Amino acid sequence: MKCPRCATDDDRVVDSRTSADAEVIRRRRECLKCFMRFTTYERVEESPLRVVKKNGERVRFDREKIAQGFLRACEKLPVAADAIETAVSRIESQCKAEYDREVPSSVIGSLVMEELRRLHKVAYVRFASVYREFKDIGQFMDELRPILDADVPSEGDRRLGTVGSGEGDSR
Helix, strand or coil: CCCCCCCCCEEEEEEECCCCCCCCEEEEEEECCCEEEEEEEECCCCCCCCCECCCEEEECCCCCHHHHHHHHHHHCCCCCCHHHHHHHHHHHHEEEEHHEEEHHHHHHHHHHHHHHHHHHHHHHHHHHHHCCCEEEEECCCCCHHHHHHHCCCCCHHHHHHHCEEEEEECC
16 A cells, blocks of 8 residues: 555554444554555445436435435425434345346336335325326326235334224224
């Protein structure tokens, strides 16, 4: 490694440590010419995952874009930022595990909808209405019907205590 001070590439490793997730190795180095100590990080070079859009265009996988979609869908809803971050991480991990280099955007959209369905029903329907490009109320109702019929509480419903709160509800 080149020394940041004198640009000599003659150094020695003083200390090496792996990160908590064992993904990165941190090395403390010392330049043998000017004796400056500096830190380097070593990680496995991965080929970047690309997203194949509907029109065939290929773009770099952008975790932040997925997070922004979650934030828009969950706006003004009682969904914790940690829950969104966890969901985005699950989607990213699943895409990287199942797809070597390219993942179809439709797969990402389906994974987002699956995660939103677990987090909050309203956020799910908001996202679905944009993602599936509903043209009329019938399509909207077709998406709502399984949610209403299932009556399975989402994480947001359980936190708010809105499930099973109706009178005469024996659950």
